[in-house]
Amino acid sequence: MRRQDATPNDLEPFWMPFSANRQFKASPRLLVAAQGMYYTSHDNRRILDGTAGLWCCNAGHGHPKIVEAIQTQAAQLDYAPTFQMGHPKAFELAGRLANTMAGDLNHVFFTNSGSESVDTALKIALAYHRARGEGTRTRLIGREKGYHGVGFGGISVGGLGNNRKQFGGLLTGVDHLPHFHNPEHNAFSRGLPEWGAHLADDLEKLVALHDASTIAAVIVEPMVGSAGVIMPPKGYLERLRTLCTKHGILLIFDEVITGFGRLGAPFAVDFFAVEPDLVTTAKGLNSGAVPMGAVFAQDKIYDAIVNAAPPGAIELFHGYTYSAHPLACAAALAALDVYQGEGLFQRAAELAPYWEDAVHALKGLPHVIDLRNLGLVAGIELAAIDGNPGARGYSAFVRAYEAGLLVRVTGDIIALSPPLIVEKDQIDTMFAILADIIRTLD
Numbered sequence: 001m002r003r004q005d006a007t008p009n010d011l012e013p014f015w016m017p018f019s020a021n022r023q024f025k026a027s028p029r030l031l032v033a034a035q036g037m038y039y040t041s042h043d044n045r046r047i048l049d050g051t052a053g054l055w056c057c058n059a060g061h062g063h064p065k066i067v068e069a070i071q072t073q074a075a076q077l078d079y080a081p082t083f084q085m086g087h088p089k090a091f092e093l094a095g096r097l098a099n100t101m102a103g104d105l106n107h108v109f110f111t112n113s114g115s116e117s118v119d120t121a122l123k124i125a126l127a128y129h130r131a132r133g134e135g136t137r138t139r140l141i142g143r144e145k146g147y148h149g150v151g152f153g154g155i156s157v158g159g160l161g162n163n164r165k166q167f168g169g170l171l172t173g174v175d176h177l178p179h180f181h182n183p184e185h186n187a188f189s190r191g192l193p194e195w196g197a198h199l200a201d202d203l204e205k206l207v208a209l210h211d212a213s214t215i216a217a218v219i220v221e222p223m224v225g226s227a228g229v230i231m232p233p234k235g236y237l238e239r240l241r242t243l244c245t246k247h248g249i250l251l252i253f254d255e256v257i258t259g260f261g262r263l264g265a266p267f268a269v270d271f272f273a274v275e276p277d278l279v280t281t282a283k284g285l286n287s288g289a290v291p292m293g294a295v296f297a298q299d300k301i302y303d304a305i306v307n308a309a310p311p312g313a314i315e316l317f318h319g320y321t322y323s324a325h326p327l328a329c330a331a332a333l334a335a336l337d338v339y340q341g342e343g344l345f346q347r348a349a350e351l352a353p354y355w356e357d358a359v360h361a362l363k364g365l366p367h368v369i370d371l372r373n374l375g376l377v378a379g380i381e382l383a384a385i386d387g388n389p390g391a392r393g394y395s396a397f398v399r400a401y402e403a404g405l406l407v408r409v410t411g412d413i414i415a416l417s418p419p420l421i422v423e424k425d426q427i428d429t430m431f432a433i434l435a436d437i438i439r440t441l442d
């Protein structure tokens, strides 16, 4: 049907992502403006942002420096291709990012989203082994409960059944490590839990099964975000690094959530002092202002694929029309200025103990079966209603919104990840609202 007379306020044509479309459209929640820590809803209420949008607006909303950078860039150079062409801000940004990132992760491939960053990193890993004459290394290893976006690569290595089951056979040659979510051992841990580092050793089992010569890469979120905020056990990532190195397997950290200050350090790479071979990022890269992602690759990877290729060759047949889009680059350069100038990563680190106390003060409330925190992230796990998993979480989400607080829920887990500009009194407000709601939930 052609809708010649578009109906104002017709909610039907927009097929909403990861949403219960019919439920939403029957009772919509629209955000119409945002500034600093607050959204404005369509019914003109102030909504405190407990989730930095969707884990991305780390500098808060509408930061004047980021807004100005985008406006100026749009007027000066709206778009420029980066296939066999370039524009200055792409190179400037890659350099700034390489300087922000620790270790040998000095080369940056631009994408438009976390999903594209993941697929790009997986492809780079395959191309790396092939370039070095180890083309049998094609197997990719993810982890149960992992979320790596929605591309076919990402859902194949991802470990969330709902994200996979509608979409057929996915990539072949993929296997998974076990997850480490274990409330029996780790419930109510403050920061990193003690139990579970040994689960990294399961990589040895996968090596025994498939042989290291068939395995290209292991990809993990350093801190599990979308599956419900699950912190890595102490020592887990270190062990994974050691095993990957031992077997010549590339280690990829998916830092789409943890990158750009979320843990109170520039990256999880810094926070855990573990250097993977590749890092995927997006979201906080430009504080969510323009879609953008970036993959960081170690020098040895760039050397093997790019510097070792014949002169004049296009070394990697991969890229996006909007790789290093000028508006996204301008926004990212401004966001990096803001992060640095306002010391936001440090600020997150300084607030983290206050945040931790606020999270764990919910202990003892009805339905609360676990509380987890790291940096400026929190997971509040509620007991599921018998036979109706997710209902209690959804009801908490809606009631929080009605009470003026935006949270994110995964099933019955409430996830919090405010912009890094959050003030202590706003943290108090968030947890006061949540405590009230949790007390009165069915």
Ligand SMILES: Cc1ncc(COP(=O)(O)O)c(C=O)c1O
Residues within 6 Å of the ligand: 112, 113, 114, 115, 116, 118, 147, 148, 149, 150, 221, 225, 226, 254, 255, 256, 257, 282, 283
């Ligand atoms: C760890 C991780 N990887 C990848 C993605 C996908 O990012 P996008 O939605 O930008 O494609 C996300 C999104 O939440 C994520 O948390």
